[in-house]
Amino acid sequence: MSGTILENLSGRKLAVLVSFILLCQIACFLIGGCIAPAPSNVENVLGTKCLVDTALSPGTFDDHWHIPRGHDRRPINCHPINNINSPEAIKDERVTPNKIVFAFQIPNPKVNEVLDYSRWMQNLIGVLHIEVLYKENIPIAGKPILSLDVKLGYRNKWDPDDKYTLIAKSTEKRYMSCEIEDKRKIEGYQYDCDLLPLFELGSLHHDFYLINLRLPVAESNKEPINEGIGQIEDIIVVVINQNGGFTKVWVSLKTVFFPVIIGLMIWFWHRILLLPRPPALLEKMLLTLGIALSLLNLPLEFLTLWVEMPFMLLLSDIRQGLFYAALLSFWLIFCGEHLMDDVTRGRVRSYWKHLSAVGFGCLCLFIFDMCERGVQLKNPFYSIWVTDLGTNLAYLGGRTDLGKNLAVFSALFIKYEIDSG
């Protein structure tokens, strides 16, 4: 088989080429390490407990926004309560669970400066941490279900202080999982509760966001909800956003490498077409891999600066998935052509078993992704993990890391092929 590029190079030229690629790689590492900030920023936001005028029954929403810091930092539609479990609050007839709204206005201001989200920050993830006090009379019963009536809205810089626009409202269920050590079973100590997923936003297109969250209780004659969840003192929402600087560095690298790789690909294919024989399977696979890589590199993120694209999280998952599929297929065929035995198959059809395994795996991931992030396009509060099965799966997934699994799986698969072949 006559070669295309590398086969014709002399040893010295090959060394130069390899060291050039190595240098490029080191440069990229240095840029990532020295210039870019940490990929994401975390902020703990403690909810303001608002007492509101009208009690709402479970599953219903009002049209008001309860805003902790409105005009001149004064609350709007909200009488902040410091401690909802103080004796005064308990004695006060007006303070009832259905009149309490936990309000989270993000991002928090710093040094008299109102911070706002930038479109460079790409996406926003919110997780919920609930602080439950230990009380002998009000224990947490097993793994209770938390029922949240939650609204998410946004405001732009030029909007008036009280104008929030609804993104989503929903009634969500979450399984609480809280523990306390025996020696800490003293009134006033806190349970140790697991994090609960709250929302995921695929685009951070606006400046300010507001979450209004309620834990309603049912009237006495109806089926009880939010019961046995202990005595809640505070709710913290942890918001994670991608750092603007990280996006800038990352997208610039993509922008630089995208045309380079496209150019290389065109040149490579041109060289192959010049050969007197049809392209070999491996060469076709190399082209596929290049296309998948370019798809991954395409700096689509620039569009998010002008257009709202809530499907970016899903899209980047799909792009990465396609790349992994192409990479795995490439390695499978590479091993098949060079390692397994001396037979040269040269056709995709002879690899159908292996390739369909890869395809099946990727299809499963895609379906799963559509179920989670696809649904999140409609309802950002949706989470597939809140069912009991989902929680267990998540636990497993969290412990074992999907990517590593895939790698180990494919390595075993190849080994099996070599042994049997």
Added chain:
Amino acid sequence: MEECQKQFVWDRWNCPRNAFTLFDKSDTQPANQEMAFVHAIISAAIVHTVTRNCSLGHYENCHCDNSKKGTIGANGWTWGGCSDNVRFGEQVSKGFLDTRERGHDVKALVNLHNNDIGRKVVRNTMKRICKCHGVSGSCATQTCWMRLADFNVIGDRLKQAYNKAQQVDYEYNRLNYGKERRNIDTGPSNFPKKHLVYIESSPEYCYTNDTAGSHGTEGRECSRRKGKHVPREERRSCKNLCRQCGLRVRKKVLHVESSCNCKFHWCCEVKCDVCRKKVKQFVCHR
């Protein structure tokens, strides 16, 4: 302060209110074991409160600092986000408490050290929490942060530090710490890193002694609760508080009205019946 009294409820010294006046007359306070605890808990409380208030968003002066953020093109927040609130809490605590210790004597050093222990305890009790958000929610990308502990836990930890506190003494401005003699100029870095330190021995807290800030143990309540989860201090409290101070334990039976058969929601609303209960109370009496 409530936390301090909770921690010392079964000790002879019960964290009286006047112990917290150290802001007015820092020089006149003795530098004993109890004051070491007070210094540490105040410092810890400032860090804790400031950090929490910053995350509430109502406090106006919370800072972002840009350290460790890779500051090229530093438009702070947009580029690299904002730092932890705890760091700011520590700064406030330092600025507020440590500037009060203007003296260059051992006492000032000891107080500074104890303030520092308070801050360290807050940091060491924090818990690291991670969230995975990679492809399809895998842990390919993971973000971690520190969560502030419950202040009760911080109090427990400080009480342990109090129990293990070490005495240092000094002569002619030279420190005697254990057997070694060290020069005071080397500063608080020579103090044991994990322990509270104090100079003077504590006064006898059995008796009322206003100059030493002791109210005596007469009239104090003690506990005879037994069981596995009852802490040692509580089990020994009657012996420690009353009998060893030459007082007798008097048993009082009280009829207390309390709420029972309560129906609770998760907050602020309780529907209860009123019950009468007999409660045994033990009080030290002359």
